[in-house]
Amino acid sequence: MSKLMSSRIAYGEALVDCGIENNQVVVVVADVSSSVKTDFFEKRFPERFFNVGIAEQCLVNVGVGLSLEGFIPFVNTFAGLLLRSFEQIRTCVGYANTNVKLVGSYAGISDYKDGATHYSICDIAAMRAIPNLTVIVPADAVEVRKFVPKIAEFTGPVYFRISRADTPVIFDDSHQVTIGKGQIIHEGDDLTIIAIGVMVERSIRAAQLLKKEGIKVRVINMPTIKPLDQNLINLAVHETGAMVTAEEHSIVGGLGGAVSEYISQVHPVPIEFVGVYDTFVETGLNHEYLLDHFGMSVEDIIKAAKKVFKRKNEYH
Amino acid sequence: MKYYSENLILKLNNYASQLRMDALKMIYERGAGHPGGCLSCAEIISTLYFYYLRINPRNPHWEDRDRFILSKGHASAILYAALARRGFFEIGELQTWGHPNSRLQGHPDRLKTPGVEMTSGTLGQGLSIASGMGLAAKLLNAKWHIYVLMGDGECQGGVVWEGAMMASKYHLSNITVIVDYNDVQLDGACHEIMPLEPFVKKWQSFNFAVIEIDGHNIIEILKAFDLSKEIHDKPTVIIAHTTKGKGVSFMENEAKWHGVAPDEEQYRMAITELKGGTNE
Ligand SMILES: Cc1ncc(C[n+]2csc(CCOP(=O)(O)OP(=O)(O)O)c2C)c(N)n1
Numbered sequence: 001m002s003k004l005m006s007s008r009i010a011y012g013e014a015l016v017d018c019g020i021e022n023n024q025v026v027v028v029v030a031d032v033s034s035s036v037k038t039d040f041f042e043k044r045f046p047e048r049f050f051n052v053g054i055a056e057q058c059l060v061n062v063g064v065g066l067s068l069e070g071f072i073p074f075v076n077t078f079a080g081l082l083l084r085s086f087e088q089i090r091t092c093v094g095y096a097n098t099n100v101k102l103v104g105s106y107a108g109i110s111d112y113k114d115g116a117t118h119y120s121i122c123d124i125a126a127m128r129a130i131p132n133l134t135v136i137v138p139a140d141a142v143e144v145r146k147f148v149p150k151i152a153e154f155t156g157p158v159y160f161r162i163s164r165a166d167t168p169v170i171f172d173d174s175h176q177v178t179i180g181k182g183q184i185i186h187e188g189d190d191l192t193i194i195a196i197g198v199m200v201e202r203s204i205r206a207a208q209l210l211k212k213e214g215i216k217v218r219v220i221n222m223p224t225i226k227p228l229d230q231n232l233i234n235l236a237v238h239e240t241g242a243m244v245t246a247e248e249h250s251i252v253g254g255l256g257g258a259v260s261e262y263i264s265q266v267h268p269v270p271i272e273f274v275g276v277y278d279t280f281v282e283t284g285l286n287h288e289y290l291l292d293h294f295g296m297s298v299e300d301i302i303k304a305a306k307k308v309f310k311r312k313n314e315y316h
Numbered sequence: 317m318k319y320y321s322e323n324l325i326l327k328l329n330n331y332a333s334q335l336r337m338d339a340l341k342m343i344y345e346r347g348a349g350h351p352g353g354c355l356s357c358a359e360i361i362s363t364l365y366f367y368y369l370r371i372n373p374r375n376p377h378w379e380d381r382d383r384f385i386l387s388k389g390h391a392s393a394i395l396y397a398a399l400a401r402r403g404f405f406e407i408g409e410l411q412t413w414g415h416p417n418s419r420l421q422g423h424p425d426r427l428k429t430p431g432v433e434m435t436s437g438t439l440g441q442g443l444s445i446a447s448g449m450g451l452a453a454k455l456l457n458a459k460w461h462i463y464v465l466m467g468d469g470e471c472q473g474g475v476v477w478e479g480a481m482m483a484s485k486y487h488l489s490n491i492t493v494i495v496d497y498n499d500v501q502l503d504g505a506c507h508e509i510m511p512l513e514p515f516v517k518k519w520q521s522f523n524f525a526v527i528e529i530d531g532h533n534i535i536e537i538l539k540a541f542d543l544s545k546e547i548h549d550k551p552t553v554i555i556a557h558t559t560k561g562k563g564v565s566f567m568e569n570e571a572k573w574h575g576v577a578p579d580e581e582q583y584r585m586a587i588t589e590l591k592g593g594t595n596e
Contacts (some may be wrong), residue, residue: 053510084561
């Protein structure tokens, strides 16, 4: 297996670099600085760092206030806890279209020791339903590092979702990221797997195993869930005719929802979803175990791929 | 004033010390959990579970039970230990904490664990939920009492004060809040991260009866609970001055021991100290 790297550390370091580049960048956090690694920024730029205490609604609105005066606030807590500020995010960030960068760390089920209260398996669904919000889920620590400066430069509210786990590194330093663009990272024309986050690496493994069985799978890394890279999806729909989505999130309303909403309007093809099957996930001994036992194993991806491939052939 | 025997006080102190050891063992074996905030509330938990709460381990849903909400849900280890020692389930089950299919989740889950009144883990919820329960008790003419244990850092959340206004508007004297005032939260000292002072005045201005105690002193805890029962026109808050990590010198007052497990050596040192020995 590939080398593991920590996304939250990559984030903390990238944020410091951003702070060096641009003195408009400020950081706000709600008493989880040492966990989400904004403590690096605090050390370097104590005057541009603000800890609001355990007060997530205040957290978001402090970011809103800073953005109204021209600063670029990165607002940080656990993804699951940011949901407490959902209304602030809808009204004061989305509706008011303020330049706030919301960073949900410990996302998905990566905070495996803390259980369902600390997981976030419906955050993508919630955030992407808010007009004006851009939603980004990096696939590995390299993408985290590459996206942070892009997000700082970008004008408009962003939700950036980061894992607590040390996850497999997929990309090398030459990797380029663009907000709103996905990319093909494994070629094939029998079916397409669109994946985000830690599921990208698992999807590559699934594609490699399926290749041995003669099924040629295209894998797309789709870090921007909103706005979706419609061209890339269109191409995949026409060239492969079957889709699987894979995400560390509920199958309700996340990547699977976004992709199927789109293709059902332009060119419906069979689609299968890999993710958490609409249930609360229990506490675990490690992240991998939970992924493997709650519907997100490589085997689960393979099953979904075979099923959709069969459906595609029945279709025609 | 009620008289409390030396035996009772000794018993509750012994339970506090037992619960500290249980919780640390659980955290050590799982390699995860929150030692600091478990150790700081050991006397409060032992007094509630081994004297004050009217509960029935054989019938966790007994209608007339007192309600206890662990609003600072990250202290789950010491709650689970108390429930086990009180007979809600086998002590051996504590070892399953956080394992696949365990009834003991990282944070308290009312649907899984016998004796857990309400699910918690995201801070700030306990008091507003207690207000709802307090209103229900009034409607039902019920005599049970509601206890809510909160962290001090937790009190930074606005929803706490929304719940406080509710409790005082409806004169919910059936609610007793205990704040584990250890002045340490996740990122550091509360007075630096987000100052709470003047804390007594804050609660007074929200029309709570305020009792300040040493939260490691069993007699003071007992007396505070007695007093809160004699107040009939408003809710009570007991501000319990405590030490985060109490009883394990290297954990005391250290934010870094908020949410990490000790290694083998640290665990051995901690247990020696809790048993009354020294590590010299
Ligand atoms: C709403 C919410 N925000 C943040 C957290 C993460 N968190 C868990 S414990 C903790 C610190 C709690 O400090 P305090 O309330 O003082 O508890 P104690 O010191 O008694 O452990 C934080 C920030 C959380 N669980 N819930």
